[in-house]
Amino acid sequence: MDFGDLGFGIWNLRFGSLEFGIWSLGFGAWNLGFGIWSLGFGVLGLGIWGFGIWSLKFECFKMGTLVTNSDSPSVAGGEKKKIHPQKFMMWLAIASMTMAFAGLTSGYMVREAQGNWRYYTLPHVFWYSTIPIVLSSITIIIGIKAFKNRDMPRFRMLISLTLLLGIIFGAMQFVGFYQLYHQLQQVRINGQVLNESATVRVNGNPSESFLFIIAGMHLLHLLGGIVALLIVFFRAFGTNIKSFSTTGLEITATYWHFVDILWLYLFVFFLVNQ
Numbered sequence: 256m257d258f259g260d261l262g263f264g265i266w267n268l269r270f271g272s273l274e275f276g277i278w279s280l281g282f283g284a285w286n287l288g289f290g291i292w293s294l295g296f297g298v299l300g301l302g303i304w305g306f307g308i309w310s311l312k313f314e315c316f317k318m319g320t321l322v323t324n325s326d327s328p329s330v331a332g333g334e335k336k337k338i339h340p341q342k343f344m345m346w347l348a349i350a351s352m353t354m355a356f357a358g359l360t361s362g363y364m365v366r367e368a369q370g371n372w373r374y375y376t377l378p379h380v381f382w383y384s385t386i387p388i389v390l391s392s393i394t395i396i397i398g399i400k401a402f403k404n405r406d407m408p409r410f411r412m413l414i415s416l417t418l419l420l421g422i423i424f425g426a427m428q429f430v431g432f433y434q435l436y437h438q439l440q441q442v443r444i445n446g447q448v449l450n451e452s453a454t455v456r457v458n459g460n461p462s463e464s465f466l467f468i469i470a471g472m473h474l475l476h477l478l479g480g481i482v483a484l485l486i487v488f489f490r491a492f493g494t495n496i497k498s499f500s501t502t503g504l505e506i507t508a509t510y511w512h513f514v515d516i517l518w519l520y521l522f523v524f525f526l527v528n529q
Contacts, residue, residue, distance in 0.1 A: 346509070349509070356472070360524055375440050418484045418488050422481065
């Protein structure tokens with residue numbers, strides 16, 4: 256996408272107007288820099304998330320002496336509790352990933368303003384997929400409360416339901432993109448309806464490429480959340496719990512809420528920009 260803009264600018268410098276060529280080169284370079292900036296933040300976020308997943312297996316259900324529900328280290332004398340280091344790392348990762356998606360969606364709008372932009376209709380399954388991902392955030396909140404109350408049967412049921420809802424969301428996303436890839440839609444370029452139909456593909460118009468790249472990035476983050484939920488799930492059913500530390504669960508829940516909110520933002524963003 257960005258290299259195409261640069262190439263288009265060079266072509267204009269040679270065969271078209273000098274001013275338009277410089278303008279195109281400027282936009283292309285700006286988009287390319289924005290893409291690299293976003294990728295850097297994304298890699299940083301995924302790296303921190305990987306560290307969080309690695310540490311999750313040590314924090315979900317510690318074996319040993321029974322501890323209280325309070326996980327944050329505190330100082331004697333009534334001072335305020337400090338944030339847990341792993342929770343801080345997760346918030347840092349979320350901030351990095353948020354910046355990455357902010358860069359991608361900003362690049363989307365900048366590229367749209369340059370023209371040659373196809374508008375398409377999102378399948379209804381994307382609307383329906385919002386229901387399970389929102390419900391999963393509710394079930395994990397209730398599940399953590401059950402864990403704090405040491406109601407393990409209820410906790411196991413809610414964690415299983417959260418995992419199931421996450422998998423259903425992922426499956427519905429796959430169906431939605433399958434429909435985009437195989438169902439013909441009327442071609443609309445810059446608001447003008449053309450007398451032709453085509454599917455929406457990752458190697459098609461720049462707007463289509465942006466859709467698949469941004470949504471694909473979100474699905475990768477969803478996969479990471481499902482991996483974290485699987486760790487919690489297997490430890491909930493396969494461990495004789497003697498410690499009710501909630502640090503690992505709260506880290507997992509925080510990341511899962513981020514995936515949920517990120518989808519809501521992206522879904523509204525694509526709807527508004529259609």
